[in-house]
Amino acid sequence: MNEKIVKFIKDEHILTLGVNSPDGAYLCSCFYAFIEPNLIIVAFGSGSYHLRAIQSDNRVFINIALQTDIVGKIQGLQAKGVISKSDIKEHKSAYISRFAYARFMKLNLYTIRLNWLKFTDNSLGFGKKIELNLA
16 A cells, blocks of 8 residues: 555544445444554444444445645545454554553454545645555
8 A cells, every 4th residue: 555545544543434324324433543554443332323234234434534724734535445343352452552541441343444545635736636446
């Protein structure tokens, strides 16, 4: 993956997650950890709406955006992927190393395997986009 995209993903810590549900689309904000080359780790509460939604459709959509009001500094990532439950120790370690408070919580970890992304980076020129198929 492009080094500039990896750095951007690693520098940020909150993403917007979109899921499909029988009632329509649903969005939520999540803390996340990133494992190269294309794995995002998130945690959900056991009774959350988005957790119920992914039981019937595991396709998810994410957005990560730099918070700025300077047009020339705008950066953002839009991505698609597939989400699944994870009990892998490396995933738990990655999440806890990023968010130390999580060590004291019962974590329901999920991985999002990114299969497509589009990175917008105005620092490279207005509206400059890099699109990657990762599948």
